[in-house]
Amino acid sequence: MKPLRVRPPAAGLVGELGVPGDKSLGHRALLLGALAEGTTVVRGFPGGADVRATLDAIRRLGASADWTGDVVHVHGRGLALGGQDVVLDCANSGTTMRLGAGLVAGAPGRVTLDGDASLRRRPMERVAAPLRQMGARVTTTDGHAPVVVEGGSLVGVDITTPVASAQVKSCILLAGLRARGVTRVREPLLTRDHTERMLRHLGARIEVLPDGAAVEGGQRLRGAEIPLPGDPSSAAFLVVAALLVDGSELVLRDVGTNPTRTGGLQILARMGAQVILSPSAWAVPADHDNDREPYGQLWRDAYGELCRLYDVTVLGVSNVGPMTGGPWRGRRCIGCSLAMGPGGRVLAQGPYGAAAEALVFVEVRPRPPLARGTDFAAVLQARGYQGP
Numbered sequence: 001m002k003p004l005r006v007r008p009p010a011a012g013l014v015g016e017l018g019v020p021g022d023k024s025l026g027h028r029a030l031l032l033g034a035l036a037e038g039t040t041v042v043r044g045f046p047g048g049a050d051v052r053a054t055l056d057a058i059r060r061l062g063a064s065a066d067w068t069g070d071v072v073h074v075h076g077r078g079l080a081l082g083g084q085d086v087v088l089d090c091a092n093s094g095t096t097m098r099l100g101a102g103l104v105a106g107a108p109g110r111v112t113l114d115g116d117a118s119l120r121r122r123p124m125e126r127v128a129a130p131l132r133q134m135g136a137r138v139t140t141t142d143g144h145a146p147v148v149v150e151g152g153s154l155v156g157v158d159i160t161t162p163v164a165s166a167q168v169k170s171c172i173l174l175a176g177l178r179a180r181g182v183t184r185v186r187e188p189l190l191t192r193d194h195t196e197r198m199l200r201h202l203g204a205r206i207e208v209l210p211d212g213a214a215v216e217g218g219q220r221l222r223g224a225e226i227p228l229p230g231d232p233s234s235a236a237f238l239v240v241a242a243l244l245v246d247g248s249e250l251v252l253r254d255v256g257t258n259p260t261r262t263g264g265l266q267i268l269a270r271m272g273a274q275v276i277l278s279p280s281a282w283a284v285p286a287d288h289d290n291d292r293e294p295y296g297q298l299w300r301d302a303y304g305e306l307c308r309l310y311d312v313t314v315l316g317v318s319n320v321g322p323m324t325g326g327p328w329r330g331r332r333c334i335g336c337s338l339a340m341g342p343g344g345r346v347l348a349q350g351p352y353g354a355a356a357e358a359l360v361f362v363e364v365r366p367r368p369p370l371a372r373g374t375d376f377a378a379v380l381q382a383r384g385y386q387g388p
Contacts, residue, residue, distance in 0.1 A: 012247025019235045020046040021070065021228035022256050027095045028170070028198050029226045030054045031103055033074035034063035035081050035177065036202050038223030042072040046231065050093035057088045057100055061111075076223055079178060082107030082151065090115040090145075095167055097145060098127045102171030105136040106178025107151045114146040127171045130159050134175055134183070156181030156217055164189035169212065173199070179217040186212040192260040200285070201226070208293050227328070229256030236264045243271065257281075259302040269310035274366035278303075280316030281335035283328045296336040296352045304344040309383050311342035311367050318350075342367055 021044030031054060033040030045051065047070065055072065059065055061082045064075045082104045090096040090113055097113045101124075104111045114120075124147050128138040134157055137150035156179045161168050169185045173195055176183025186209065196206050196213045202221040207214040235255045242248035257279040265276055280299040290296070303314040318335020337350035339362040348362040 008245060012249060013238075013242050013245050014247075014249050016251040016253065017238075018253045019230040019238070019255060020044075020048070022046070022231040023048060023051055023233070024095070024166075024192070024231075025194055025198070025226075025228050025256070026051045027054045027093075027099060028195055029228065030058055030065070030072065030074060031099055031174070032195075032198055032202055032221060033223060033226070034058035034061065034065075034076050035078070035103065035174075036074075036076040036221035036223045037078040038076060040074040040076060040202070040223040041225045042074065042228065043070065043226070044228035044230075045070045045072045046228070049091055050095065053089065053091040053093040054096045054100070057090065057096055060086050060088055061104065074223070076221070078220060082111065083109045085110045087112045087114065090119060092116050092119050094119060094122050097122075097124065097147065098167040098171050099174060101127050101131060101138070101147055101149050102174035104149050105131045105134065105138070105151045105175040106154045109151060111149045111151070112146055113149070120145045126161070126163060126165065126168050130157070130161070130168070130172050131175055133157050133159065134172075134179055136175070154179035154217070156183040158184040158186070160186040161188070164191050166191035166194065170195040173213060173215050176215045176217055177204070177219060177221075182214055182216050184209065184212065184214040190260060192258065194258070198226070230254050232256055232261055232264055236267070239264070239268075240271075243268070243273075259298040262302045262306060265306055265314070266310070269306060269312045273312060274368070275313045275315065275364055276306075277315050277317065279318065280338055281318035281320070281333055283323060283331045283333050286322075286330055286332055288332065288334065290352065296338075299336065299338055300340070300346070303338065303340045307340045307342055308344035309380055313339070313341045313347070313364050313366060315339050315362075315364070339364070 023046050026046055029042045055065055062077050066073045088100055100113055123143055124140050124145055125143045128140050131138045134154040139148045154175055156176060159172060164187050169191060172185045200206050202224055204219045204221060232255055235252050238250055242250045268276055299316055307314055316338040318337050319333050320335050321333055323329055323331045323333055336352045337360045339347040341347045348360050350358045350360045
């Protein structure tokens with residue numbers, strides 16, 4: 001292989017660009033689109049090896065999918081998806097294997113999920129055990145792949161997962177769609193809520209719990225447009241490069257934001273960031289009920305932990321108003337402009353809602369970084385950090 005040499009530029013990194021679509025959302029869009037009735041149009045499809053494995057899997061399960069450029073049209077089979085004996089090659093994708101196991105657990109047939117040598121080393125009992133509890137017959141190979149799922153009649157359960165894993169949670173929720181009764185998933189720490197949001201987008205009723213989520217079985221999903229935002233993980237490399245090179249000014253378009261995905265902000269804080277500017281807006285259904293799902297609190301919780309652990313200041317800016325065009329037409333962009341300071345104090349907060357147009361002014365006085373490098377471990381432990 002020819003060596004690649006990278007040298008610092010003479011000036012800063014300057015430009016405006018996009019990043020590939022969010023891989024985590026791409027997996028879920030394909031799987032849920034296959035389980036939906038009608039056609040789901042996935043735009044911004046990243047096309048990497050992992051999501052291609054999921055695309056191949058849904059085709060083998062009986063859904064049809066047309067991929068052109070960065071757009072995939074998934075023609076779903078509804079609850080009739082699966083039902084045959086088939087082998088799914090998940091390549092190196094743990095998401096394909098774990099979520100795929102939940103997808104097929106409620107359908108008759110024998111499905112074998114396998115992958116490459118690397119994937120065969122990853123633990124799979126964490127999804128096999130709850131699926132068995134729901135009524136599926138699942139065997140693993142010493143706790144690893146290949147995983148064989150013999151689906152059938154499932155029963156809703158109330159499960160507390162031993163590990164905080166969005167893949168495990170999503171596996172159980174997908175199985176719950178085909179189970180009798182209500183399936184509740186509780187987590188020791190809340191994980192990303194991509195599956196819950198996408199299920200709701202496709203018409204499912206999802207109950208948000210303080211420590212997880214619940215879904216009622218037998219619901220039918222409706223195909224819809226799913227435009228994928230840019231992947232925050234891909235954007236992180238460019239953000240860090242811009243921080244390291246003096247004089248840089250990068251604009252990254254359409255990168256996804258979610259209050260359950262603030263790991264990148266924590267990395268910035270550990271690198272010495274004192275003030276972080278971040279979006280705090282989201283597109284919600286027109287009938288969004290803030291009493292039932294307190295949207296603004298999601299951001300206060302996420303930013304509050306960041307400020308408490310690292311003594312940084314986070315400024316959350318938001319757009320508001322109805323969305324009148326494009327794939328999100330009919331939704332509302334809601335937000336709550338928010339400034340939180342060291343210790344998790346709310347410095348300023350704008351009004352909540354889709355019509356809350358207000359400018360919020362706040363004076364920020366940054367503090368020096370708490371620690372550098374490995375010294376952060378002791379500081380975080382003393383402050384009660386329980387993350388990975």
